[in-house]
Amino acid sequence: MKKIYVVGIGPGEYEQMTIRAVKALESCDVIIGYTVYVDLVREHFAGKEFLTTPMKQEVERCRMAFEKAEEGKTTAMICSGDAGVYGMSGLMLEIGQEYPDVEVECIPGVTAAxxxxxxxxxxxxxxxxxxxxxxxxxxxxxxxxxxxxxAAADFVICLYNPSSKKRHDYLQKACDLILQYQPETLVCATVSQIGRDGEEKHIYTLKELRDLQVDMFTTVFIGNSQTREINGCMVTPRGYRV
Amino acid sequence: MKKIYVVGIGPGEYEQMTIRAVKALESCDVIIGYTVYVDLVREHFAGKEFLTTPMKQEVERCRMAFEKAEEGKTTAMICSGDAGVYGMSGLMLEIGQEYPDVEVECIPGVTAAxxxxxxxxxxxxxxxxxxxxxxxxxxxxxxxxxxxxxAAADFVICLYNPSSKKRHDYLQKACDLILQYQPETLVCATVSQIGRDGEEKHIYTLKELRDLQVDMFTTVFIGNSQTREINGCMVTPRGYRV
Structure with a gap:
């Protein structure tokens, strides 16, 4: 059976990959992904064929993977974090319908949340x-x-893609909506470059977060009514009596 | 500095652990956890001191970990899946306030969702x-x-702890609430024993799920209006034009 793995490589550093993901990539002839992610793993999988497509060419990238698998090459489509959370595994399974002799196996990873x-x-x-x-x-x-x-149901909220060039005010808009139900003092935080050089975390109030400019490498966490700051950490207690 | 790792070991099989988690456990003198989870890793970390407490003794388990760290032993508290999702990392950080000379490091893992x-x-x-x-x-x-x-906002919903001896009708209650907003034909699924012997998946309609008895080793997935079944898989398309 011809085989494609759809692999979540975790937040960035090699050590955040699962053993299963490493073994799958080691077994492959071809590794395909968005340029930035392929560069993260390239040095650890010498001798493989690496193929990349830029952002917004996701459909082409998937077809490229299936074409390689059709040629008989064991192939991996890699995604940062987990391939099943805003990643490529959905699209791969959709396009896979056109390639019934290629088996698709999804290998989970640590998503940014x-x-x-x-x-x-x-x-x-x-x-x-x-x-x-x-x-x-x-x-x-x-x-x-x-x-x-x-916000109304008091969920903790994790925001992906909080900003981009065209959407510089979306985080502000999101905070304004949440402020309809949650107080300005709500404990929030950002983490950028998770598991990569320059990893940074900051804790804010919801009001401070509202007025913040973040980049696309940032993941935003908005607490619920029980979330607290403990020694510089953001903690949502589960209700155990300590 | 005295050190405790709070480690998510993934769904069950050793290969679903991250390299970082493996390295942390290898560096430890003591590994502590709920009995079932300790049994999952025991054979892979020979020579360590293993300590367990049964369910519902979470606070005692955390204190035991800090006491070991206080003795100068590098210690890991392990959780199945990720320690930060219905796991022990919150409680560890709360109790950690009483042990200011012990550093707590959380190592993420693949949660059941x-x-x-x-x-x-x-x-x-x-x-x-x-x-x-x-x-x-x-x-x-x-x-x-x-x-x-x-359900009203058309989120895909993943349910943890869908059932127990005392709560045999909770999944039914949950489905009845979701049925106020979603159709009986909504694509749903269950996965049990994820990453362990006897792993099983089933796809259901929301109506079928409502009348199902599941056990506590089952994770339930309830689709949104766009979720479909594709070749036996449950897929929520992201909106790419294929």
């Missing part, structure tokens, strides 16, 4: 909602509705 | 909410509110 939470302490210890602020593929009205619902 | 999603295909590819149905530490009214909010 999980990796960033560990950097911050324990913000996601209880129920949480993960929301992307990118409206490239989702109408903004739907994003707004989800932000309001999550 | 991420691991189970990879087994199913790509159900969590877009915005999702993670909700535990256990009311041991959370009032049921709050769980209800979150289920309704998540």
């Amino acid at each position: 999980i990796g960033g939470a560990a950097v911050l302490g324990a913000p996601l210890i209880h129920d949480f909602a993960l929301i992307s602020l990118s409206d490239l593929l989702t109408p903004w009205e739907k994003i707004e509705k989800r932000l309001l619902a999550a | 991420i691991g189970g999603a990879a087994v199913l295909g790509a159900p969590l590819i877009h915005d999702f909410a993670l909700i535990s149905l256990s009311d041991l530490l959370t009032p049921w009214e709050k769980i209800e509110k979150r289920l309704l909010a998540a």
Whole structure:
């Protein structure tokens, strides 16, 4: 059977990959991904064929992977974090319908929410909602509705894609919606470059977060009514009596 | 500096641990956890001191870890999946306030939502909410509110702790709440024993899921309006034009 692995490589540094992901990549002839991610793993998998496509060529990238697998080469499509969270595994399974003799196996990884939470302490210890602020593929009205619902039900919220050149005020808009239900003093945080050189974390109030400019390498955490700062960490207690 | 690692060991099989987690456990003198999880890693870390406490003794387990670290032994508290998602890292940071000379480092892992999603295909590819149905530490009214909010805003929903001896009808209750906003035909799924012997996945409609009995080793996935079944996989498309 011809084989494609769809592999989450974790937040960035090699050591945050799972053993299963490493073994899958070692077994491959071809490793395909967005340029930045391929550069993160290249040195650890010498002798492989590496192929990249730039951003916004996701469909082409997937087809390229299936074409390689059709040629009989064991192939991996890599994504940062987990391939199943805002990654390529959905698109790979959709396009895979056109290549019925290629088996697709998804290998999970540490997504930015999980990796960033560990950097911050324990913000996601209880129920949480993960929301992307990118409206490239989702109408903004739907994003707004989800932000309001999550804030009203007191979910901890983790935001992916909080900003870009064209969307410099989206984090502010998101905070304004959340402020309809949560107080200005709510404990929030950002983590940037998770698991990479220059990793940084900061804790803010929701009011401070609202007025912040963040970049696209930043993951944003918005606490719930129980979230606290403990010794510089962001912690959402689960309710144990200590 | 005295040191404790709080380590997510992934869904179960050794290969789903990250390299970072393996290295941390290798560096430890003492590995502490709930009995079932310690048994999962014991054979891979020969020569360590292993300590366990049964379920519902989480506070005692944390104190035991800090006492060992105070003695100068490098110690790891292990959790299945990720320690920061319904795991021990929050409690460890809370109790850590009493042991200011012990440094706590959280090492992320693949939580059941991420691991189970990879087994199913790509159900969590877009915005999702993670909700535990256990009311041991959370009032049921709050769980209800979150289920309704998540369904109303068309989040994909992943349910942890969908059942137990005392809570045999909670999944049914949850489905009934979701049915206020989503159709009976909504694509849902269960995965049990993720990454362990006997791993099983099943795809259901929301109506079928409502009438199902599941056990506590099962993670439940409830799709959104866009989720589809593709060749036996559960896939939530992200909106790319294929």
